[in-house]
Amino acid sequence: SYAFGEPVKDWDSKRREWLKLHPSFAAGAAVDNRVLIVTGSQPTVCKNPVGDHLQLRLFKNKVDYCRIHGLDIFYNNVLLDPKGTGFWAKYPLLRAAMLAHPESEWIWWVDSDAVLTDMEFKLPLEKYKDHNLVVHGWWNMLYEQKSWTSLNAGVLLIRNCQWSLNLLDKWASMGPQGPDPKNWGKIQKSLIKDKAYPGSDDQSALIYLLIKEKSKWADKIYLESEYNLHGYWLGIVDGLDGISKGYMEIDREVDLLRRRHAEKVSLFYGQMREKYMREKGIWRENKRRPFVTHFTGCEPCSGEHNGMYTWKACWNGMQKALNFADNQVLRRFGFVHPDLLNSSWVSPLPFDFPDA
Numbered sequence: 001s002y003a004f005g006e007p008v009k010d011w012d013s014k015r016r017e018w019l020k021l022h023p024s025f026a027a028g029a030a031v032d033n034r035v036l037i038v039t040g041s042q043p044t045v046c047k048n049p050v051g052d053h054l055q056l057r058l059f060k061n062k063v064d065y066c067r068i069h070g071l072d073i074f075y076n077n078v079l080l081d082p083k084g085t086g087f088w089a090k091y092p093l094l095r096a097a098m099l100a101h102p103e104s105e106w107i108w109w110v111d112s113d114a115v116l117t118d119m120e121f122k123l124p125l126e127k128y129k130d131h132n133l134v135v136h137g138w139w140n141m142l143y144e145q146k147s148w149t150s151l152n153a154g155v156l157l158i159r160n161c162q163w164s165l166n167l168l169d170k171w172a173s174m175g176p177q178g179p180d181p182k183n184w185g186k187i188q189k190s191l192i193k194d195k196a197y198p199g200s201d202d203q204s205a206l207i208y209l210l211i212k213e214k215s216k217w218a219d220k221i222y223l224e225s226e227y228n229l230h231g232y233w234l235g236i237v238d239g240l241d242g243i244s245k246g247y248m249e250i251d252r253e254v255d256l257l258r259r260r261h262a263e264k265v266s267l268f269y270g271q272m273r274e275k276y277m278r279e280k281g282i283w284r285e286n287k288r289r290p291f292v293t294h295f296t297g298c299e300p301c302s303g304e305h306n307g308m309y310t311w312k313a314c315w316n317g318m319q320k321a322l323n324f325a326d327n328q329v330l331r332r333f334g335f336v337h338p339d340l341l342n343s344s345w346v347s348p349l350p351f352d353f354p355d356a
């Protein structure tokens with residue numbers, strides 16, 4: 001058996017040294033913005049017969065995003081620590097990814113059950129320049145209500161640096177990799193009243209650190225709520241048809257504008273659309289594409305979904321989100337899923353449909 005391993009020391013200077021020795025990676029400003037997406041799933045066949053099909057579609061969605069934005073992706077399906085199963089699998093993995101990819105400034109963990117539903121959106125990295133960990137969440141909900149849903153640990157952006165390695169060690173020490181996970185489960189439950197899962201979970205562990213060791217960690221952690229770095233699927237999927245129609249109408253109008261004002265062709269299509277949407281006041285989150293739709297609780301692989309909703313609701317929601325995202329990819333190929341619930345049916349777009 002192998003363990004989480006000795007803590008890594010002096011990573012910042014080692015990484016700096018490495019970048020000096022590999023000048024092609026160190027060149028230009030690009031190094032500050034280099035992002036590696038890390039995601040993965042369990043080593044074995046999914047119990048749910050449609051689970052592996054869904055994993056493939058969920059992975060395709062991330063690969064498409066990476067292709068469009070020139071990001072690197074690593075998919076892991078082994079347990080780097082045999083005790084770190086389920087959501088704990090990401091901690092030894094994130095640490096290994098940092099060490100294996102010193103050229104990446106950021107590691108972006110995306111749960112397999114999270115769908116990137118805005119294929120154009122780019123992470124606003126400039127905003128995070130003074131922070132080392134970014135997760136979706138709300139400070140007031142965290143400190144006033146100490147709620148389990150005040151942040152989400154299923155999608156996280158973490159800087160490749162010593163601070164992060166220290167955090168990962170601390171974080172994982174509260175899980176099954178650590179000495180006393182049962183006790184941590186109890187401690188978390190007494191602090192976080194709406195915690196449902198009885199054992200120690202990583203989301204509660206982060207909330208615990210932000211509350212109990214605030215001065216040590218909080219100033220380097222950014223809780224994002226201006227866009228959906230993580231968006232809870234239940235509040236999103238019903239709106240996707242409407243958002244999709246809205247964007248199609250806007251696409252047509254922007255295309256007309258573009259034809260009328262040939263000089264504006266220099267603007268990227270996406271930029272033109274953003275400008276148009278801002279001018280028309282259609283800029284609210286509920287009309288915009290959500291960036292990430294996370295099917296937390298649906299457990300597509302094990303099939304042991306949360307009792308608050310049916311599997312059918314999860315399945316339909318996932319079809320909608322995946323086809324909604326895929327439409328943004330397919331349109332360049334001249335096709336569309338006209339019905340977000342029907343994954344097999346695509347139809348060609350009119351020949352003069354605006355290209356992205």
Ligand code: UDP
Pocket residue numbers: 039040041042043076079085086087088089090110111112113114154295296297298299
């Ligand atoms: N996961 C993994 N290896 C495993 C099991 C899970 O990498 O052996 C990852 C997978 O990406 C999954 C994530 O851990 O999405 C967290 O689990 P899940 O999404 O089921 O938790 P939830 O979001 O429902 O709380």
Ligand code: MN
Pocket residue numbers: 111112113114154294295296297
């Ligand atoms: Mn998840």
